[in-house]
Amino acid sequence: MNQEVYQQILKSLPASVRLIAVSKLKPASEVEAAYALGQRDFGENWAQELKEKHLQLPEDIRWHFIGHLQTNKIKFIIPYVHLIHSIDSFHLLQEVNKQAEKCGRVVKCLLQFHIATEETKFGFAMDECQEMMRHPAYQRMRNVEICGVMGMASLTSDSAQVHREFHQLHDYFVQLKENYFIDQESFKEISMGMSGDYPIAIEEGSTMIRVGSAIFGARDYGAR
Numbered sequence: 001m002n003q004e005v006y007q008q009i010l011k012s013l014p015a016s017v018r019l020i021a022v023s024k025l026k027p028a029s030e031v032e033a034a035y036a037l038g039q040r041d042f043g044e045n046w047a048q049e050l051k052e053k054h055l056q057l058p059e060d061i062r063w064h065f066i067g068h069l070q071t072n073k074i075k076f077i078i079p080y081v082h083l084i085h086s087i088d089s090f091h092l093l094q095e096v097n098k099q100a101e102k103c104g105r106v107v108k109c110l111l112q113f114h115i116a117t118e119e120t121k122f123g124f125a126m127d128e129c130q131e132m133m134r135h136p137a138y139q140r141m142r143n144v145e146i147c148g149v150m151g152m153a154s155l156t157s158d159s160a161q162v163h164r165e166f167h168q169l170h171d172y173f174v175q176l177k178e179n180y181f182i183d184q185e186s187f188k189e190i191s192m193g194m195s196g197d198y199p200i201a202i203e204e205g206s207t208m209i210r211v212g213s214a215i216f217g218a219r220d221y222g223a224r
């Protein structure tokens, strides 16, 4: 890992922003190096990889699941996951609730919104999300706790566009807070910002940045 960059990022963060170190496709030894510096929040994209790392690494790590979650993989992460950032459909939330109930847990989740222009990115549209909020099946769920929103901006050098997209996500957060979560103190997280755009995300009100390659170096996707 790049310790210098890691320390610089930490130093630059306002007290209201938490750093999630994204360790996907990096060996457990890299997680240990960051752990030794005091890092406790780590992000992973794949259930199998997370399961293996969880078995090898210290118990007090808070594991954040940030990738697209397939319903048949939920059960591998439910017993220990700290926060699922990537709830991108009503169906997925229902399945997480079901597995969490079996486990006797209440699992913290964020609702992922589609804010980028790229079609390939996952996430709710606002009207779809509001429909879910009003659905009786949603209101009956007891084993998930919605703690906020997550989104990914477009991959572009146009910083004005990135500002607009993060601003949009912040807006969604405020609307949901006012309409559905006004009495729920734990609905307070806005997970936005990655290696290339986290300073903009912080300006737009991020509370959690998910940074991988800036800290751990480029990833080798060929390994998957």
Ligand SMILES: *Cc1c(COP(=O)(O)O)cnc(C)c1O
Pocket: 022, 024, 045, 066, 067, 152, 193, 194, 195, 196, 210, 211, 212, 213, 214
């Ligand atoms: C990989 C990933 C990140 C980290 O990306 P970097 O550009 O390496 O910082 C953050 N969020 C999500 C959802 C990711 O998949």
